[in-house]
Amino acid sequence: MRRWQYQLLLAGLSPWLAVDSWRRYRRAPAGQRRLFEQFGRLRDGLPRDALWLHAVSLGEVRAAAMLVRAVQARWPDLPIVISTTTETGAEAARGLDLPHFYAPFDLGLAQRRVLARLRPRLLVVMETELWPNLVREADRAAVPLVIANARLSDRSYRRYSRWGGPLLREALAGIELICAQSPADRERFLELGARRVEDCGNLKFDLPVVETVPPVPDGRAHTWLAASTHPDEEAQVLEAHATVRRRYPDARLILVPRHPERAAEVRRLVESHGFSLAIWSPGRQSDEEATVLVVDRAGVLAGLFADVPVVFMGGSLVPVGGHNPIEPAAVGRAVLHGPAVQNFRQVFAVLGERDACREVGGSESLAAAVIECFARSRDWAEAGGRARIVIAEHRGAASRLVDRLASWLD
Structure with a gap:
């Protein structure tokens, strides 16, 4: 030009x-x-x-x-x-x-x-x-x-x-x-x-580690987080959650759309998949019967990363390019992600070299990975420990x- x-x-x-x-x-x-x-x-x-x-x-x-x-x-x-x-x-x-x-x-x-x-x-x-x-x-x-x-x-x-x-x-x-x-x-x-x-x-490797975090939103052992999701991706996440719940009926999903203003749209999608839901915010008691919690505000992911053991990073099952895995890795969370991670290729590469992240290819693959993380929670926690070390080495x-x-x- x-x-x-x-x-x-x-x-x-x-x-x-x-x-x-x-x-x-x-x-x-x-x-x-x-x-x-x-x-x-x-x-x-x-x-x-x-x-x-x-x-x-x-x-x-x-x-x-x-x-x-x-x-x-x-x-x-x-x-x-x-x-x-x-x-x-x-x-x-x-x-x-x-x-x-x-x-x-x-x-x-x-x-x-x-x-x-x-x-x-x-x-x-x-x-x-x-x-x-x-x-x-x-x-x-x-x-x-x-x-x-x-x-x-x-x-x-x-x-x-x-x-x-x-x-x-x-x-x-x-x-x-x-x-x-x-x-x-x-x-x-x-x-x-x-x-x-x-x-x-x-610079994002230098992000400070969160020391104080909100309490577990529901107290259930089988909770997983889908962070920074996009249109056409939430449907895949919800299909995966349906499969996870067939194996773990008490499983709960925390769904955080990348753009909080889409919360109403995401809520309608959750309802169309037949899940009970609640809107969750820090300090607000969530509905114990809800199987999906939708977060409608920005700025809460840091605490959720520290608190929820299984994390899927969004923007990676759709051609967005993925979102930054450094923040969850810094608090000891290995991450699940789709194949489209070109925006943070170098970060995912160094995590992958230490077996501190795992790629999934769609709803079935995501469901299988979440189920395995729940079943082998100690192994997944060890992967999170490796993720934390990677971040520390690159500060x-x-x-x-x-x-x-x-x-x-x-």
Whole structure:
């Protein structure tokens, strides 16, 4: 793609972008509403000469939290401001007690307005947000830009290779440093034309281990968790649960859709499969007769991972690419997963090398795996212990990344 084509595409999308900005304004909590912020209209009070940290959504914000802690420990007087793209990311970012704003759309004027308003000392973008106008305007404003915890999934690599063209090469040339999650990611960025890429490891390995967790939701021994599930995947999970219950009639499933706003849709699906259900939240007593508990809010998975012995990671039985298994592994849970894990291929690979995860191929395979985990609970617990060791061995990315940022922040 060439720059003029990209600008033409953005111009065509502008009406939809304006509608999206208005929608976010209407849905934002009272006191958090800022009209057309994504067009560069920032509120007063945001710090200047700060570290600007951009994270798209919930997963990136959680990884960014590791970097925030490391930066604050080394430069306690350095102000930090964080931007996000999604509403779930915004909610998580506010939990970091940092000034927050919605990142501008990649319109040249919007990016210039934000950079002129903030005048950041350094801009750190989490994972793989390659916005050509942001890179160009940061370069013009003499603001160094670093990509942290960078990764390229199979799909992204193919898309960039096919469609990136001169625009991608120009954007990569304007990035001061790309800190990749793995050697494979580093090689991919170099092949695409990046000029400086270093393997710093995956920040998500540095996630803190949960020490306090909610109580077991039901007290039953045969409880399993399906985490971060997607449409067309929940049906397979429920079919597997029906098979599990034929072997273990007391079995209970905790079902956590990736997007909590889908809880009503998931609830109807559960009912259509003939299960009794309840909506579960921390601190709320669940229905003892319910065979499926549906979680309708974000932010509770960490406690559930620590508490439920059998975990299936969603987004992997459908072509989503899987979700991060580091959080359950960090609290000693081996995970079940489908074949579509390209988003976290390296993480699943290192877990698989230690026999600390298990791949399933569909509802029948998932049911058989859950049944075996219940029947051989000691073996599955030992696999969880190996998973915890793997995570511990791969920690330290935040410290390595901070060392790379020192040339701009010291």
